[in-house]
Amino acid sequence: MSKSDQAITYLDTSKGPPVTAVSPDGVIDEVALMRLAREDTSCFAQLYDRYFDLIYAYCLKRVGTLEEAEDLTSLTFMQALNDLHQYRGGSVAAWLFRIARNRVIDHYRRRRTQVPLNTVEFSMAAAHPVPLDALTQAEDYQIIRDLVADLPDCQRDILALKINGGLTADEIGAMVGMKGGAVRVLLHRIIRRLRARYEETLKQEGSS
Amino acid sequence: MNQSKLIEQFMQDLRDHPGAVPPPGLDASMVKFVRKLVTAERTRPASHDVQVRVWQRVQGSMRPGTIPNSVRPPKPSTNYRQAQVNNLKHKEEMKMENVLRGPIVVPGRRAVPSLGRIFALAVAVVGAVLFGGFLLFSLLTSPPGGPEAVYLSPEAANQAVFERYINEAWNAGKTDVLNETLTEDHVCYEPGKPEEVGIEHMAAMIGTYRTAFPDWQFAIEDLVATDDAVWARLVGTGTQSGPFAWAGGVTVEPTDSPVTVEVMIAARFADGKIAEQRFEYDALGLLRQLQVVPSPETSLTEQRNIEVVRQGMDAFNQHDIDAMLAYYAPTFRHSFGVDRYAIWTYPATVERFKWIFEQELWHAFPDLQMNITNLVAAGDTVVVEANVRGTFEHDLTGWYSYDPYPATHRVESWSWLIIWRVDEDGKIVESRTYWDGFPGTY
Numbered sequence: 001m002s003k004s005d006q007a008i009t010y011l012d013t014s015k016g017p018p019v020t021a022v023s024p025d026g027v028i029d030e031v032a033l034m035r036l037a038r039e040d041t042s043c044f045a046q047l048y049d050r051y052f053d054l055i056y057a058y059c060l061k062r063v064g065t066l067e068e069a070e071d072l073t074s075l076t077f078m079q080a081l082n083d084l085h086q087y088r089g090g091s092v093a094a095w096l097f098r099i100a101r102n103r104v105i106d107h108y109r110r111r112r113t114q115v116p117l118n119t120v121e122f123s124m125a126a127a128h129p130v131p132l133d134a135l136t137q138a139e140d141y142q143i144i145r146d147l148v149a150d151l152p153d154c155q156r157d158i159l160a161l162k163i164n165g166g167l168t169a170d171e172i173g174a175m176v177g178m179k180g181g182a183v184r185v186l187l188h189r190i191i192r193r194l195r196a197r198y199e200e201t202l203k204q205e206g207s208s
Numbered sequence: 209m210n211q212s213k214l215i216e217q218f219m220q221d222l223r224d225h226p227g228a229v230p231p232p233g234l235d236a237s238m239v240k241f242v243r244k245l246v247t248a249e250r251t252r253p254a255s256h257d258v259q260v261r262v263w264q265r266v267q268g269s270m271r272p273g274t275i276p277n278s279v280r281p282p283k284p285s286t287n288y289r290q291a292q293v294n295n296l297k298h299k300e301e302m303k304m305e306n307v308l309r310g311p312i313v314v315p316g317r318r319a320v321p322s323l324g325r326i327f328a329l330a331v332a333v334v335g336a337v338l339f340g341g342f343l344l345f346s347l348l349t350s351p352p353g354g355p356e357a358v359y360l361s362p363e364a365a366n367q368a369v370f371e372r373y374i375n376e377a378w379n380a381g382k383t384d385v386l387n388e389t390l391t392e393d394h395v396c397y398e399p400g401k402p403e404e405v406g407i408e409h410m411a412a413m414i415g416t417y418r419t420a421f422p423d424w425q426f427a428i429e430d431l432v433a434t435d436d437a438v439w440a441r442l443v444g445t446g447t448q449s450g451p452f453a454w455a456g457g458v459t460v461e462p463t464d465s466p467v468t469v470e471v472m473i474a475a476r477f478a479d480g481k482i483a484e485q486r487f488e489y490d491a492l493g494l495l496r497q498l499q500v501v502p503s504p505e506t507s508l509t510e511q512r513n514i515e516v517v518r519q520g521m522d523a524f525n526q527h528d529i530d531a532m533l534a535y536y537a538p539t540f541r542h543s544f545g546v547d548r549y550a551i552w553t554y555p556a557t558v559e560r561f562k563w564i565f566e567q568e569l570w571h572a573f574p575d576l577q578m579n580i581t582n583l584v585a586a587g588d589t590v591v592v593e594a595n596v597r598g599t600f601e602h603d604l605t606g607w608y609s610y611d612p613y614p615a616t617h618r619v620e621s622w623s624w625l626i627i628w629r630v631d632e633d634g635k636i637v638e639s640r641t642y643w644d645g646f647p648g649t650y
Contacts, residue, residue: 048263053253056262060251070258074265081266137499138464141248150250152291163249166223169216181212187219188212195241 030092047092048077054093055100057164062104062157072107076100094174099166101157101175138198147197155190162187211235215242220245226466227496229504237632239505250466252423252447362435366477370438371428373482380427381418383411391483394611398487410485411544416453420460421446421467438475438482443468443487448498462502467497510585513630517590518580520628520636525577529562537635568605572615573598578624590628597621 003098041159055076060069076099087095150154161167161175169187170180178186214234219242219326221228230239255264376382386407396404396413406412424446429442445468448605452460469489476484476593495501501509515537523531542561570576575597584591600620604613622643629638 039224048266052259056254056258057251057307060254061249066258070254073254074262077262113253121568140244144245146249148245159249162219163223165248165252166220168220185214188215189225189241191215191238194245198241199633 031089034084034087034092041081044081044084047080047096051093051096054164054166055096055203058097058100058160059104061160061164063107068107072103074099075103079103091171091174093165093167094171097161097167097171098175100165101161143201144194144198147194147201151190151194155186158183158187159190211238226468227493227503234351236505247466253445254464256456283569305425319402340419364432365480366435366438367431367433369477369481370440372429374426374428374442377410377414378417378424381414383414386410386414389482391478391481394482395484396487397485397488399491417446419450420448420452420462422449423447426471433545436477436478438473440473440475442471442473444471445469452498460495460498463498465498465502467494469494469497506587509585512634513588513589513590513628514583514585516630516634516636517583517592517628521578521580521594524565525575527565529566532565533558533561535636537631537633537637540636541638541640541642572600572602572604573620574601575599581623588629588631590630591623592626592628594624594626595621596624 030050033043033046037047048149052073054062056069056073059072060066063069063072076096079099080096083099148159151159158172158176161172162169167175168180169183173180173183176183211234214231215238218228218230218234218239221231222243223246230242242357256429264426291646324554355563369389372385377389378384390407390410392447393405393409394410396402396409424444426444429441429443431438439518443465447466448463450458452462454460471489472486474486474488479618492501521531523529523535537603538558576596578596580592580594582591582593600616600618600621603615625642627638628636631637
C-alpha cells in the first residue's frame with residue numbers, strides 16, 4: 001500500500017452506495033443530510049465534498065495566504081463536525097459560512113498583534129510575466145483588486161461571500177442579519193462605487 | 209427584474225461558467241465591469257494535497273471509516289479494486305459449483321459413489337478453497353497494478369487503462385505512460401483538426417496543453433466501459449500561463465485566464481490498449497475564455513455597428529441628408545484622406561457635411577449610388593470597401609478640387625474605402641474615406 005492509502009481509510013462501498021439524502025428528482029436535501037451526518041460520518045464527508053472549495057476560496061480571499069486559508073478551512077470543518085447537533089435547519093451554506101466567517105474574524109483579532117506574513121500570489125488573474133497585450137488586462141485586474149482592498153471590511157466580506165463563497169443574497173442576508181433584498185441593493189451599490197472609482201483611475205492613468 | 213437582482217444573478221452565473229451570457233436587461237457597461245470584477249477576485253482552487261491535508265485534520269476528530277470522494281487519490285479507484293474482488297469471487301464460486309455438482313449419473317449404470325470418488329471430491333473441495341483463499345489473500349495484499357490484473361474483466365481492465373492514461377499522462381504529464389496505454393497505431397480525432405496517427409502525436413498534444421496550462425487537470429465526471437470501448441465525460445481546468453499552440457500555426461500568448469472545458473472522449477480499445485480516441489469539446493468556448501474570440505456580447509455590438517453603417521449608407525443612396533445625419537453623433541469627425549488633391553482634413557461641421565453631399569456630390573451626380581463590395585467589423589470599427597457610381601451631369605464647384613471640376617456627362621465609377629467608428633450608443637463618431645479619385649483625373 002502506498003503512503004496515502006495507509007493514511008486514509010476508504011469509504012466501504014462493498015455494502016452498497018453510501019447513505020445520502022437525495023430526493024427522487026436527484027436534488028440533494030442538505031437539511032436531511034445534516035441530520036444524517038450526526039449519525040453517519042460518511043454524510044459529513046459528502047458535505048465536505050460540496051463545500052470545501054467554496055469555504056477554502058472564501059477563507060483565501062479574506063486572509064490572503066495559502067497557509068492561513070488552509071488552517072481556517074480545517075478549523076471551520078472541525079467546528080462544523082463538532083457542532084452538527086446545534087444545526088437547527090435553514091440554509092446549510094449559510095450555517096457553514098457563519099462558522100467560517102467567525103473563524104476569519106477571530107483570526108483577524110489574533111493577528112492584529114502579529115507581524116503581517118508574506119502574502120503569496122494566489123489570485124486566478126495573477127501577475128505572471130505576460131506579453132504587452134495581456135499586460136493591460138493584468139493591470140486592469142490589479143486595479144480592481146486594489147480598489148476592492150480599499151473597501152471597508154464589511155463590504156469586502158460581502159463581496160467575498162458572493163464571489164468566492166458563491167452564496168445567494170438571501171443566504172448572505174441570513175448570515176449578517178439583513179434581508180436578501182437589502183443585501184442585493186448593497187451589493188449593487190458596492191459594485192457601482194467600485195466601477196466609478198475604476199473609471200476614475202483609468203482616466204487618471206490615461207491623462208498621466 | 210431590477211438591476212440589483214440582475215447583477216446578483218449574473219455574478220452567480222459567472223461563478224458557474226466564466227463565459228456566462230448576461231441576463232437580458234442588465235446594463236451593458238455593468239456587464240463588462242461585473243465580468244472583470246468576478247475574474248479579478250476569483251482565487252485559484254486548492255490543490256488536491258491541500259484538500260487531503262485538511263480532511264486528515266478534520267478526520268482526526270471523527271470516527272474512522274469514511275472519506276469524501278474529492279479526497280480519494282486518483283489511483284487505485286475503489287471501483288477498479290472492487291471489480292477485481294468481485295471478479296475473483298465470481299470465478300471461485302463458479303469453480304466450487306462445478307466441483308460440488310458431483311459426478312454425472314449415466315442411466316443404466318450404478319451411481320453409487322466409491323470411497324475413492326468421495327476422497328477425490330474432498331481433496332478437490334479443500335484444494336479449491338485453499339487456492340481461492342490464496343488468490344484472495346494475494347490480491348488484497350499485493351500492490352495495485354501487479355499480477356492480479358489477470359483477474360480483471362475486460363470492462364474493468366479498459367476502465368483501469370483509461371483512468372491511468374488520464375491521471376498519469378494528462379494530469380501528471382508522464383507521457384511515458386502512453387506507450388503502455390495506447391496502441392502504436394493510435395488514431396486521434398479532434399474537432400476541426402486532421403486525424404493524427406501514432407503515440408507521438410498524443411505526447412505532443414498533452415505537451416501542448418501542459419505547456420499552456422501547467423496546472424491542467426482532467427476530472428472524470430462520467431465513465432462507461434465496455435469490453436472494447438470507454439466513453440467518458442471529463443472536465444478539464446487550468447490557467448493559461450504559458451503559450452498555447454492552437455491549430456494552423458496560431459499561438460495564443462499567455463493570457464493568465466482560468467479555463468474550464470467539458471470534454472467527451474470516445475475511446476476504442478484493441479489488445480487492452482486505447483486504439484482510437486474521438487475528442488469532442490467546446491473549442492469555441494475555450495477560445496472565448498482565453499479572450500481570443502469575442503464573447504457573444506462583443507459579436508452583438510459588431511453586428512449592431514454593421515447595421516448602423518448599412519442604414520447610414522442606405523440614407524446616402526436615397527440622397528437624404530437628414531436621415532443620414534440621424535446615424536451620426538453630434539460631434540462626429542469626417543475626413544477624406546489620401547487623395548493627392550487632399551481637400552479637407554478637419555472636424556467636419558454638420559453644415560460642411562450637408563454642403564458636400566447636397567450641393568456637390570448629389571447635385572453633380574443625381575443618380576449617385578454606393579454599393580458595398582467588402583465589409584469587416586471589429587470592436588467599434590467597421591471597414592467598408594464600396595463601389596461608387598453615377599452620371600456626372602453637373603460641374604463640381606470646389607469639393608473635389610479647389611477649382612470647379614467640369615461635368616463629363618458620362619457614367620463614372622470609382623472605389624471608396626471607408627473606416628467608420630461607432631460609439632457605445634450606436635452613433636457614428638468618425639468616418640474616414642480613402643479613394644482613388646475619379647477615373648481619368650490622374
